[in-house]
Amino acid sequence: xxxxxxxxxxxxxxxxxxxxxxxxxxxxxxxxxxxxxxxxxxxxxxxxxxxxxxxxxxxxxxxxxxxxxxxxxxxxxxxxxxxxxxxxxxxxxxxxxxxxxxxxxxxxxxxxxxxxxxxxxxxxxxxxxxxxxxxxxxxxxxxxxxxxxxxxxxxxxxxxxxxxxxxxxxxxxxxxxxxxxxxxxxxxxxxxxxxxxxxxxxxxxxxxxxxxxxxxxxxxxxxxxxxxxxxxxxxxxxxxxxxxxxxxxxxxxxxxxxxxxxxxxxxxxxxxxxxxxxxxxxxxxxxxxxxxxxxxxxxxxxxxxxxxxxxxxxxxxxxxxxxxxxxxxxxxxxxxxxxxxxxxxxxxxxxxxxxxxxxxxxxxxxxxxxxxxxxxxxxxxxxxxxxxxxxxxxxxxxxxxxxxxxxxxxxxxxxxxxxxxxxxxxxxxxxxxxxxxxxxxxxxxxxx
Amino acid sequence: xxxxxxxxxxxxxxxxxxxxxxxxxxxxxxxxxxxxxxxxxxxxxxxxxxxxxxxxxxxxxxxxxxxxxxxxxxxxxxxxxxxxxxxxxxxxxxxxxxxxxxxxxxxxxxxxxxxxxxxxxxxxxxxxxxxxxxxxxxxxxxxxxxxxxxxxxxxxxxxxxxxxxxxxxxxxxxxxxxxxxxxxxxxxxxxxxxxxxxxxxxxxxxxxxxxxxxxxxxxxxxxxxxxxxxxxxxxxxxxxxxxxxxxxxxxxxxxxxxxxxxxxxxxxxxxxxxxxxxxxxxxxxxxxxxxxxxxxxxxxxxxxxxxxxxxxxxxxxxxxxxxxxxxxxxxxxxxxxxxxxxxxxxxxxxxxxxxxxxxxxxxxxxxxxxxxxxxxxxxxxxxxxxxxxxxxxxxxxxxxxxxxxxxxxxxxxxxxxxxxxxxxxxxxxxxxxxxxxxxxxxxxxxxx
Numbered sequence: 001x002x003x004x005x006x007x008x009x010x011x012x013x014x015x016x017x018x019x020x021x022x023x024x025x026x027x028x029x030x031x032x033x034x035x036x037x038x039x040x041x042x043x044x045x046x047x048x049x050x051x052x053x054x055x056x057x058x059x060x061x062x063x064x065x066x067x068x069x070x071x072x073x074x075x076x077x078x079x080x081x082x083x084x085x086x087x088x089x090x091x092x093x094x095x096x097x098x099x100x101x102x103x104x105x106x107x108x109x110x111x112x113x114x115x116x117x118x119x120x121x122x123x124x125x126x127x128x129x130x131x132x133x134x135x136x137x138x139x140x141x142x143x144x145x146x147x148x149x150x151x152x153x154x155x156x157x158x159x160x161x162x163x164x165x166x167x168x169x170x171x172x173x174x175x176x177x178x179x180x181x182x183x184x185x186x187x188x189x190x191x192x193x194x195x196x197x198x199x200x201x202x203x204x205x206x207x208x209x210x211x212x213x214x215x216x217x218x219x220x221x222x223x224x225x226x227x228x229x230x231x232x233x234x235x236x237x238x239x240x241x242x243x244x245x246x247x248x249x250x251x252x253x254x255x256x257x258x259x260x261x262x263x264x265x266x267x268x269x270x271x272x273x274x275x276x277x278x279x280x281x282x283x284x285x286x287x288x289x290x291x292x293x294x295x296x297x298x299x300x301x302x303x304x305x306x307x308x309x310x311x312x313x314x315x316x317x318x319x320x321x322x323x324x325x326x327x328x329x330x331x332x333x334x335x336x337x338x339x340x341x342x343x344x345x346x347x348x349x350x351x352x353x354x355x356x357x358x359x360x361x362x363x364x365x366x367x368x369x370x371x372x373x374x375x376x377x378x379x380x381x382x383x384x385x386x387x388x389x390x391x392x393x394x395x396x397x398x399x400x401x402x403x404x405x406x407x408x409x410x411x412x413x414x415x416x417x418x419x420x421x422x423x424x425x426x427x428x429x430x431x432x433x434x435x436x437x438x439x440x441x442x443x444x445x446x447x448x
Numbered sequence: 449x450x451x452x453x454x455x456x457x458x459x460x461x462x463x464x465x466x467x468x469x470x471x472x473x474x475x476x477x478x479x480x481x482x483x484x485x486x487x488x489x490x491x492x493x494x495x496x497x498x499x500x501x502x503x504x505x506x507x508x509x510x511x512x513x514x515x516x517x518x519x520x521x522x523x524x525x526x527x528x529x530x531x532x533x534x535x536x537x538x539x540x541x542x543x544x545x546x547x548x549x550x551x552x553x554x555x556x557x558x559x560x561x562x563x564x565x566x567x568x569x570x571x572x573x574x575x576x577x578x579x580x581x582x583x584x585x586x587x588x589x590x591x592x593x594x595x596x597x598x599x600x601x602x603x604x605x606x607x608x609x610x611x612x613x614x615x616x617x618x619x620x621x622x623x624x625x626x627x628x629x630x631x632x633x634x635x636x637x638x639x640x641x642x643x644x645x646x647x648x649x650x651x652x653x654x655x656x657x658x659x660x661x662x663x664x665x666x667x668x669x670x671x672x673x674x675x676x677x678x679x680x681x682x683x684x685x686x687x688x689x690x691x692x693x694x695x696x697x698x699x700x701x702x703x704x705x706x707x708x709x710x711x712x713x714x715x716x717x718x719x720x721x722x723x724x725x726x727x728x729x730x731x732x733x734x735x736x737x738x739x740x741x742x743x744x745x746x747x748x749x750x751x752x753x754x755x756x757x758x759x760x761x762x763x764x765x766x767x768x769x770x771x772x773x774x775x776x777x778x779x780x781x782x783x784x785x786x787x788x789x790x791x792x793x794x795x796x797x798x799x800x801x802x803x804x805x806x807x808x809x810x811x812x813x814x815x816x817x818x819x820x821x822x823x824x825x826x827x828x829x830x831x832x833x834x835x836x837x838x839x840x841x842x843x844x845x846x847x848x849x850x851x852x853x854x855x856x857x858x859x860x861x862x863x864x865x866x867x868x869x870x871x872x873x874x875x876x877x878x879x880x881x882x883x884x885x886x887x888x889x890x891x892x893x894x895x896x
Contacts, residue, residue, distance in 0.1 A: 074563060
């Protein structure tokens with residue numbers, strides 16, 4: 001089978017660009033408008049995207065999301081449960097925190113979404129790196145970076161154990177004999193670790209894809225270790241092919257070193273596309289959105305993107321970015337923002353204008369051909385297995401991509417022309433995760 | 449306005465009666481069958497029920513739910529988010545634990561369900577009383593009863609504060625000026641208590657009904673205090689009108705004593721109806737289900753209903769119920785089961801047969817007229833403001849009630865013939881909860 005580009009779509013109803021809510025096409029109430037989210041999901045499915053992806057935070061205001069329209073909205077798992085009813089093939093990747101949730105609850109809500117959607121769920125594992133979130137969960141200040149990543153690794157381990165509580169063929173459901181299930185195929189987790197003690201079993205069985213796809217986005221050393229060990233899809237932010245290649249090769253090597261098949265670790269950088277029928281039309285779209293940014297929203301965005309530690313009040317917007325104090329959160333994001341400023345010699349104003357659409361992800365401006373050229377280059381040169389597309393405003397930013405870029409990728413044989421299957425794993429080409437208890441029994445039987 | 453009976457429907461997809469999955473009408477995979485749940489929700493809406501109600505536990509096997517078909521299923525909030533897409537007026541009351549969740553997460557998922565459903569959500573507040581659940585959340589044994597209720601009261605308090613984070617008219621969304629909201633109408637919770645420290649604000653705004661309806665079911669002294677102080681709907685279990693009246697009068701008096709309007713505290717005992725066109729047809733339906741109970745499932749049920757402490761192995765099924773050890777969980781439920789055994793002089797077998805359909809709730813067997821007589825008697829004599837109907841098997845147990853009992857109640861002028869509104873509060877006749885910050889400002893302005 002030819003290797004194909006995988007595509008996720010970041011579609012926050014409030015819009016991605018911090019000024020998007022002021023765009024004429026974008027419903028100003030998009031963040032809390034269910035019908036608008038249904039429309040976005042159906043549009044992404046029309047474009048044959050693998051998945052609808054949503055970020056998440058456990059606080060409001062001053063978060064890295066930035067932009068007033070994203071101050072409040074739906075919780076992603078409940079939203080996706082509703083959207084799954086209006087779609088049939090699109091996957092749903094929701095973000096949830098390993099720091100502020102308990103693994104039994106995490107395992108359960110994602111297993112439930114996975115069952116409800118017929119095997120179309122993914123979990124984007126995050127450690128939640130803001131001080132504001134810590135203050136919503138009984139803390140004065142957040143746990144150190146290393147603690148959060150240690151807890152994250154164990155949290156994922158417990159969740160995966162719980163997702164194997166029921167073997168796939170446990171249910172007999174024979175009304176005549178009264179035999180509902182084969183109890184030998186029900187398993188406890190018996191987990192005792194540094195952070196968690198969880199007995200199990202979970203009270204949700206497996207879905208048609210076995211269990212949700214595990215997604216991560218860490219770029220720090222801790223984040224890369226965690227991702228290489230456990231993630232099946234990795235969301236990442238790069239402005240240049242060379243840093244993307246360094247990341248791609250590093251993760252694939254780490255995965256191989258851990259005995260994993262590197263083809264089962266899909267690396268998907270974020271891309272924010274301004275698409276036009278010509279390059280100048282695309283540029284006009286970029287300038288239009290940029291002109292709608294209010295300076296206070298730009299400053300608030302830069303503060304959020306650097307972990308809430310960079311106070312820019314009093315600085316000249318047309319001067320350089322001042323140094324930032326060290327932070328326990330968003331370490332790699334902070335470095336990336338600094339790199340963008342340095343590489344481009346940006347003033348504060350130029351910096352927030354540039355990151356306003358994509359929060360440090362790669363902003364591409366051009367015709368469908370130009371954008372497809374970039375995606376193809378990264379895809380064919382160890383920069384990416386696919387991309388997470390972040391349309392700067394909605395719905396037309398998405399529609400432009402679906403109507404112009406997708407057909408160009410299809411013409412080049414780089415993207416599907418129909419969904420391969422009904423589950424997220426089937427479409428991503430990821431293997432079905434064999435239940436560990438069934439595997440152990442099969443191995444024991446083979447050894448006899 | 450004439451007072452009307454309120455009706456909730458308990459519709460676990462796996463069936464209520466522990467042998468229901470063996471009934472010819474019941475899909476044996478009902479617990480994990482989304483289409484079946486959609487059908488049940490639509491059937492309840494056809495019957496003009498106020499709400500679809502689901503219990504919940506944070507463990508599997510050996511819980512009070514009993515019955516093999518309920519060993520696993522959907523998580524209620526995610527399920528209801530999906531079902532809300534297939535209905536327009538029916539409310540959705542989901543159970544969630546104050547012991548094993550954090551208030552920020554609880555507030556958020558219910559606020560999200562409330563927005564998604566257009567104001568049709570309710571939260572059934574439970575403390576989760578099983579040892580099995582404790583072992584899924586880092587504990588060896590569960591917290592004492594008093595600790596759980598103290599945490600529950602504070603948990604509800606924090607959630608309500610968070611639900612007032614956004615005033616109802618906070619959003620301006622003026623694209624021209626770039627003013628998205630009125631920041632003076634965004635509020636932190638600033639909560640510091642014995643169990644929680646939560647700064648806020650929440651990142652989900654209010655729904656059309658203000659916030660979800662608060663539901664509770666505690667019957668112990670601690671449970672009654674909590675319910676009278678905070679619940680808007682109280683689910684309760686009684687076998688006789690006299691104990692129902694004692695409970696009804698006590699709760700209404702407590703609510704009045706706390707300065708609450710007793711009409712805004714709706715008391716809804718559970719009723720498990722076997723409905724026939726004649727009494728003997730109803731009895732046949734009861735006997736049919738009873739004949740399907742396996743003894744081991746009956747024993748497991750009695751163990752679960754008494755908090756997992758009553759080991760009946762080795763006892764004669766046709767002998768009396770032995771004494772049970774004291775428990776930290778399910779205190780009032782344990783007393784109720786004991787009372788049923790004593791009142792009826794039941795053997796172990798007779799006891800599990802009787803509680804198999806309703807777990808200690810009131811089982812009524814008869815024609816529509818006979819059942820309507822009982823409901824009317826309780827409703828008009830301070831026993832109930834409404835009922836939670838627990839059809840013993842599905843879907844026909846529900847369909848019988850919708851087709852036979854609902855029209856009889858309507859003929860008597862006791863039940864609606866059309867929904868009064870689009871939100872759960874509007875249908876239950878509960879007041880819109882005025883935002884505390886808006887109320888404080890209005891009071892301050894009036895005093896000027």
